[in-house]
Amino acid sequence: MTHTLEELLAGWITHQRWFAGKGRAITDLAVEAVTPLPLRGPAESFHSDVAGSCGTTHRGRPRTHEQVEVRHIVITVRQDTRTDRYQLLVGFRPVLPQRLLHAAIGEAADGHAYDAVHDADVTGLLLSSMAAEADIGGLRFRRMPGSEIDTSLRSLVLGAEQSNTSLVFGDAYICKLFRKIVPGVNPELEVVSALAERGSPNIARPYGWIEADVAGQNTTLAFTQEFLRTASDGWALALTSVRDLYGSLSSTAASEAGGDFAAESNRLGMATAHLHKELAAAFPTSTVEAPEVKRMVEGFRRRLEDAISEVPQLAAHAAVAHEAFDRLADTGRPITVQRVHGDYHLGQVMRTPSEWVVLDFEGEPGQPLQDRRALDSPLRDVAGMLRSFEYASRHLLADHPDVARLQPRASEWAQRNRAAFIAGYSAGGGRIHGDDAVLLRALELSKAAYEVVYEARNRPAWLPIPLAAFADPIG
Template sequence: MTHTLEELLAGWITHQRWFAGKGRAITELAVEVTTPLALRGPAESLHSDVAGSSRTTDASARTHAEEQILLRHLIITVRQDSHTDRYQLLLGFRPRLPQRLQHVAIGETPDGFAYDAVHDADVTGVLLSSIAKDADLGGLRFRHMPGTQIDTSPRSLVLGGEQSNTSLVFGDAYICKLFRKIIPGVNPELEVVSALAERGSPNIARPYGWIEADVDGQNTTLAFTQEFLPTASDGWALALTSVRDLYGSLPGTTAADAGGDFAAESHRLGVATAHLHKELAAAFPTNTVEAPEVKRMVEGFRRRLEAAIGEVPPLAEHAGVAHETFDRLADIRRPIIVQRVHGDYHLGQVMRTPSEWVVLDFEGEPGQPLHERRALDSPLRDVAGMLRSFDYAARHLLSDHPDAEALEQRAAQWAQRNRAAFIAGYSAGGGRIHGDDAVLLRALELSKAAYEVEYESRNRPTWLPIPLSAFRNAVS
């Protein structure tokens, strides 16, 4: 029995990590736009000329079908009852699928075996080469940053572990992130990183180019290419190494005495975060939030807390301290300064290079509308996110640890030491946290912890003690 490409895609897409509609039946899948990108033979280089690549149904092309690889960019719509999302796909078509690509097979079509071509380094070079020369292929526009030179020779490798996007690493020079779920408009990551690069910020990876198209009449970012940092270390991994060193040290060893003390790096990260916020405030407009809007913000915090209690009733006995903090925030009469922020800030979003902390992933929460991700907010929201991340780094290893109870004191000590170092660094870098700012920061952190309670209850119950500890240890 043969299947249409749409039928094959409907069966395949639900198993992809980046597909946002898991758990809901697909009522319709349609190919909205198809753009030929390349036609390649065994002894040929990629042809990215649209006119040439679109002649895949000519008699001459069919004569050499055994030798050819077709590459097509697709924008598809997926309907699940009343909910509709768009996704972008990079599909390859081969007469025979080699063993190395069997794991990304989609199915057999009249054009050959279809597969997820982001995993095929034989064809993905067309993305980099098209960005380098500002190519227009059908409705796709490939653009490079002014003043940059791109080496198009490196082959690509898919970076693992991503949930909502797919990133291709080209050699040790570039990383190209494909935004799988398409939301009309300019992606905040392109917008923010470009602006910070113009200001010469040392805390970002250099941008090289992007891919865009018109979707619903809006210029829409499909992919973003930046400098790859092969010698940098992930902040989350560095923090966990420090925690493991402390857990494995002799009884009585403090976080300050353990061999992998992370506090100096936490301080440097705080300084870098403050500098980043100053650059964002200079690159984009700022504003103030007056008392009535602060009260509405507080009501939102209370609703989130009540929702978390509904999900995890034992939280109720610790909720009083949160309400006291929210009350204090509601009583603040001075305006709160708001600006562009990162929006999804934690240890997994920062990399330590030999010289500096570099911040990644400025796209914000992928599930939120673009206007919300671009919205001005207090920079202390980022600070609160990082403080919560220190708690997670300290405690998540305890979820299945045989000595969890005995190590809890060390976990609390590590978290407190690194939180304090980060705050000190943020203040030293020019970030403001005093007086009413401290009240706002605490409220933001407890609201974030309430969200985490809901999330962990639904997805990782063994991690639930981590956000609950934020309420048990809170001091209003």
């Protein structure tokens, strides 16, 4: 039995990790735009995976392009009063090969529909179209000026992402498709392009992007950068250090355990300061005057009270946060603001053999685009990274049988790496002294209040991590 594509998508999309509307019923799903993508050129990129899988009879015999169709589809999903847009790359085949069964959407009138981002036989069209700067229907494929793109590489979908889908082509490029579409230029394209023009060593080189007009606005659909194949994830490196510390029973100090991370935290602090200087040079800066600072503090208080209403355990710690907010409100000094990363933590940085590189400048995907592009204090990024050190040091204790012995070590590791990061940030030209420390303390506690709500909703076993921020002498 075949179904309409809309019916198939309504049942399929709720199971995708990047779908933002989980837990709510879909009241309507409609196809807003369809762009057929031509599979140009000879059929050599189409090879049979299994005998007879797509009308062929022997492994290795080329398929014809007529047997595969690929369409770029924009859909709108309505859930009660909320409506979101998503982009899909949908393929249609007479029969799905074994390797694509996990990407199946269902049987439609035009064949077996599937999520074509998983089909390395066809995703090369994304690279070739960017290299050619092609216009296909309403889609505009663009290449960064001065860059060359190798169009012969095959893709592999990364499995770790939540809100987007990333395809790695060979060991050269990573193409991020922004699954949920927000009308406007994505901050990642905007920021990375500007920093690349300035020759920043702290970004992955950009190669191209895809855009279209959505709701009357030029909108970023995908962004392709250098794939850092020899780099190590900052979160993974930090966890290795923490595990070494926990397993080093004879050591009494974090500095004596194998895998001490403090030197890297210091370098990361310097790289962060350099990045902030480049952002301040590439984009406008401004000043938030004292009255506006007080209004900002009131926003912190409202969010704290909202968090307490959802997680009553936080009420016992509210006085600590209010004291920090009072100190910020009483400083009576303006705050310099600029473009910042906006969602900065150890999972957003990679260590290459020569430098720390920062990724994912799109900000928090759940926030409105104008908020993600808004000017803010660079200390918001610093606060985010300091909170990440706390998470790295403590989250392994959630179900550890020896929590009492390891808790002091976790605190010591966090304090050592926080201090190293701040020292590096200061050495790199970032300011954290006097009233700056007051602002940083308030920003970190506001972030911790947000984390309390997130953990209560998603990972209750981790709730002690953000709650500890209100007890420990941070800042």
